[in-house]
Amino acid sequence: MAGNYISKTAFLKFEQCRKAFFFYKNHYYLRDKPSVDKQLTFKRGHDIGALAQQLFPGGINVVETDSNKGRAIEYTKELIEKRTPVIYEATLVYSGVMVMVDILVLTDEGYFAYEVKSSVKISEIYIKDACLQYYVVKNTLPDLKDFFIVTINDAYVFDGILDIKNLFKRRSIIKDALRNYGYIQTRLTEANEVIEQNVIPNVDIGKHCFSPYECDFFGTCWKGVSSEESVFTLGKVNKDHVFNWYNSGIKNISDIPVTNDLSKSLKIQIESTKSKQAYFDKPGIKKILSKIKKPVAAMDMEIWGQPVPEIIGTKPFQKVPFLYTLVSEEGEHAFFFDHEPDDRRSFAESLIEQTKNFESLLVYDKSLENMVIKELAELYSDLHADLKTVASKMIDISDIIHEQLFFHYQFKGNYSLKAVSLAILNDDPFKDEQITSGLEAMNAFVTFRLLDNIIEKQQMKDDLIDYCLADSRATFLITEKFKELTN
Numbered sequence: 494m495a496g497n498y499i500s501k502t503a504f505l506k507f508e509q510c511r512k513a514f515f516f517y518k519n520h521y522y523l524r525d526k527p528s529v530d531k532q533l534t535f536k537r538g539h540d541i542g543a544l545a546q547q548l549f550p551g552g553i554n555v556v557e558t559d560s561n562k563g564r565a566i567e568y569t570k571e572l573i574e575k576r577t578p579v580i581y582e583a584t585l586v587y588s589g590v591m592v593m594v595d596i597l598v599l600t601d602e603g604y605f606a607y608e609v610k611s612s613v614k615i616s617e618i619y620i621k622d623a624c625l626q627y628y629v630v631k632n633t634l635p636d637l638k639d640f641f642i643v644t645i646n647d648a649y650v651f652d653g654i655l656d657i658k659n660l661f662k663r664r665s666i667i668k669d670a671l672r673n674y675g676y677i678q679t680r681l682t683e684a685n686e687v688i689e690q691n692v693i694p695n696v697d698i699g700k701h702c703f704s705p706y707e708c709d710f711f712g713t714c715w716k717g718v719s720s721e722e723s724v725f726t727l728g729k730v731n732k733d734h735v736f737n738w739y740n741s742g743i744k745n746i747s748d749i750p751v752t753n754d755l756s757k758s759l760k761i762q763i764e765s766t767k768s769k770q771a772y773f774d775k776p777g778i779k780k781i782l783s784k785i786k787k788p789v790a791a792m793d794m795e796i797w798g799q800p801v802p803e804i805i806g807t808k809p810f811q812k813v814p815f816l817y818t819l820v821s822e823e824g825e826h827a828f829f830f831d832h833e834p835d836d837r838r839s840f841a842e843s844l845i846e847q848t849k850n851f852e853s854l855l856v857y858d859k860s861l862e863n864m865v866i867k868e869l870a871e872l873y874s875d876l877h878a879d880l881k882t883v884a885s886k887m888i889d890i891s892d893i894i895h896e897q898l899f900f901h902y903q904f905k906g907n908y909s910l911k912a913v914s915l916a917i918l919n920d921d922p923f924k925d926e927q928i929t930s931g932l933e934a935m936n937a938f939v940t941f942r943l944l945d946n947i948i949e950k951q952q953m954k955d956d957l958i959d960y961c962l963a964d965s966r967a968t969f970l971i972t973e974k975f976k977e978l979t980n
């Protein structure tokens with residue numbers, strides 16, 4: 494798409510790292526394969542962009558008009574010459590830079606441009622992105638009057654009929670664009686110099702590889718760096734320390750000198766890696782496990798949080814629970830709610846009923862479950878006391894890991910349930926699952942609701958239940974393992 498132009502994506506890569514920019518322009522094939530979560534986030538952005546077009550209906554979409562495929566720049570020019578009132582994905586070029594403006598609107602006063610983002614907040618990178626677009630649009634259409642970033646309005650409440658105007662909010666970035674005009678110009682000159690020199694810029698790995706986004710060329714630059722015992726696999730440590738070690742020649746954890754100023758957490762990680770032995774604080778783990786009262790079950794929940802709410806009374810990104818599972822010695826059970834219509838009350842009542850005979854509920858990181866229960870309790874005041882009882886039964890097994898009462902040298906800085914299960918149980922709880930992350934589960938539920946085919950619908954529901962059960966099962970099993978270790 495970018496051809497010989499500097500696209501918006503290429504410019505943002507340049508802002509992060511010259512080398513990433515050079516790779517993007519000249520060695521695009523080196524890019525890492527995007528993760529499923531990244532692809533889903535991208536798809537969400539695309540869907541929201543399409544929905545926001547309804548703010549200015551009746552426009553012409555430059556890239557989706559079949560007869561004009563591959564000639565977006567010329568076609569945009571023609572539409573502008575014809576004084577087309579609304580253009581979607583208007584593709585403009587100035588001085589070797591190409592941008593695609595989500596919505597370009599012509600009024601009696603002049604042009605107004607809109608960049609749509611599928612989030613509620615405006616980040617620094619969004620502003621930079623919009624400033625670059627302003628620079629190109631202003632130079633091609635001097636009549637540009639204002640430039641807006643359009644985001645999701647988190648105060649919007651769905652009342653049964655989608656109100657596009659209220660779902661979105663907009664903020665002018667014209668002041669930022671004018672202030673940054675010279676900066677953009679300078680940076681573009683520098684980016685062009687990198688292209689002209691045609692040599693891979695000499696940039697070493699650093700904190701910039703992670704910010705503002707994890708770089709797409711991670712696999713290329715970090716190849717050979719992240720070995721099994723690399724200092725980069727340390728958890729709970731400031732990245733500055735890690736890069737200081739790395740740059741001074743300390744590449745492996747075992748090479749770090751164990752001095753008094755090291756934190757207890759680091760000492761544990763270094764010792765465990767050196768000795769290839771798991772560390773555990775028996776009394777500390779016992780203290781957490783002593784809170785468990787029988788009968789006990791492990792629990793997990795899945796939630797649905799869409800930018801466009803579909804349940805009356807909910808807001809954008811509001812977390813709506815749709816599934817929970819319980820795993821105990823007696824068996825495995827799943828409770829699924831399709832929200833056709835709003836099932837939140839049934840979810841709350843079922844949760845109270847199904848957990849009433851358990852004295853303890855084991856969860857791995859209870860923040861989500863706590864938030865769900867709190868919101869349900871606020872919504873249904875008559876269930877408040879019972880829901881509070883459910884919350885009080887929860888015991889967060891991840892505390893053992895996060896408080897570093899247990900450490901395994903195979904964690905490699907990853908404390909997710911999957912990583913912990915792999916190290917402790919020697920088994921990946923999600924290996925047979927079609928769904929492998931919370932974001933995938935959320936997306937699968939959206940697909941489930943859209944499906945008409947009963948067989949496909951059932952399959953999707955089964956996949957979701959299997960994923961949620963795998964989580965509860967793993968929590969149950971690692972707790973058993975901790976009991977075994979401390980006995």
Ligand code: SF4
Nearest residue numbers: 510512513702708714
């Ligand atoms: S991985 Fe790091 S050094 Fe390599 S291109 Fe990306 S940001 Fe630059």
